[in-house]
Amino acid sequence: MNTTNHLRVALIQSDLIWENPTANRKQFEEKTNSLTEDIDLVILPEMFTTGFTMNASDVAETMEGETVQWLKNLAKKKSIAITGSIVVSENNHFYNRLLFVHPSGKIDTYDKKHTFTLAGEHEVFSAGTDRITVDYKGWKICPLICYDLRFPIWARNTENYDLLLYVASWPKPRIEAWDSLLKARAIENMSYTIGVNRAGVDANKYEYTGNTVCYDTLGNCLAKNNQGTEEILIVELDKEIQIKTRNRFQFLDDRDEFILQ
Numbered sequence: 001m002n003t004t005n006h007l008r009v010a011l012i013q014s015d016l017i018w019e020n021p022t023a024n025r026k027q028f029e030e031k032t033n034s035l036t037e038d039i040d041l042v043i044l045p046e047m048f049t050t051g052f053t054m055n056a057s058d059v060a061e062t063m064e065g066e067t068v069q070w071l072k073n074l075a076k077k078k079s080i081a082i083t084g085s086i087v088v089s090e091n092n093h094f095y096n097r098l099l100f101v102h103p104s105g106k107i108d109t110y111d112k113k114h115t116f117t118l119a120g121e122h123e124v125f126s127a128g129t130d131r132i133t134v135d136y137k138g139w140k141i142c143p144l145i146c147y148d149l150r151f152p153i154w155a156r157n158t159e160n161y162d163l164l165l166y167v168a169s170w171p172k173p174r175i176e177a178w179d180s181l182l183k184a185r186a187i188e189n190m191s192y193t194i195g196v197n198r199a200g201v202d203a204n205k206y207e208y209t210g211n212t213v214c215y216d217t218l219g220n221c222l223a224k225n226n227q228g229t230e231e232i233l234i235v236e237l238d239k240e241i242q243i244k245t246r247n248r249f250q251f252l253d254d255r256d257e258f259i260l261q
Contacts, residue, residue, distance in 0.1 A: 054123075075105070080103060133161055
């Protein structure tokens with residue numbers, strides 16, 4: 001695989017059609033096809049085919065299902081990687097599963113560790129147990145999902161990843177926490193940090209203002225939409241700048257050592 005010090009990322013902030021995978025695939029394919037710039041990675045929101053639903057039995061797909069095949073075809077056609085989470089049924093369990101689909105068709109998967117108890121997600125979905133690091137074009141990427149953001153130890157940068165990303169359905173009433181925690185994750189892990197959140201109003205009448213954002217190694221905002229509107233934000237990440245910043249301050253070298261049980 002080709003490596004690059006510059007990663008161009010498209011952050012797609014979009015409304016979602018409730019529990020309608022066909023319609024959501026169609027809209028995200030149109031949005032992806034509208035990209036006129038060279039892009040390395042496209043990031044979609046949490047449960048991008050359905051919205052944040054607890055009706056898992058009605059909408060769940062398998063790893064051989066339509067959405068996975070659609071992602072593989074689109075990634076290959078556009079020569080890009082695509083990531084976002086969907087509802088997956090596997091071994092008599094439901095998972096809120098992030099799929100990181102490479103242009104080659106390879107798929108890395110991450111199952112949401114921290115299921116959102118306030119919405120009863122823990123009663124429907126099985127929690128993941130393992131964090132992953134995706135290797136893509138010479139970048140180490142740590143993908144997480146929504147509620148994971150509230151738990152800093154789970155995101156701790158012990159592998160010297162280059163990019164931390166969250167896909168989310170984070171509603172308006174707690175959006176200040178979203179903003180603050182994303183910036184904190186960037187600063188404490190000295191890593192580019194991206195959060196892609198949905199927009200619109202879902203079937204449960206929850207409103208989403210988006211606040212899709214990208215922060216750099218020191219917590220400076222590189223791009224943001226907090227208007228609740230649909231938009232594709234394009235950011236270019238420079239690994240050399242991040243390495244120079246880390247080498248200058250060496251904050252990660254002073255982190256405490258412990259093992260997460």
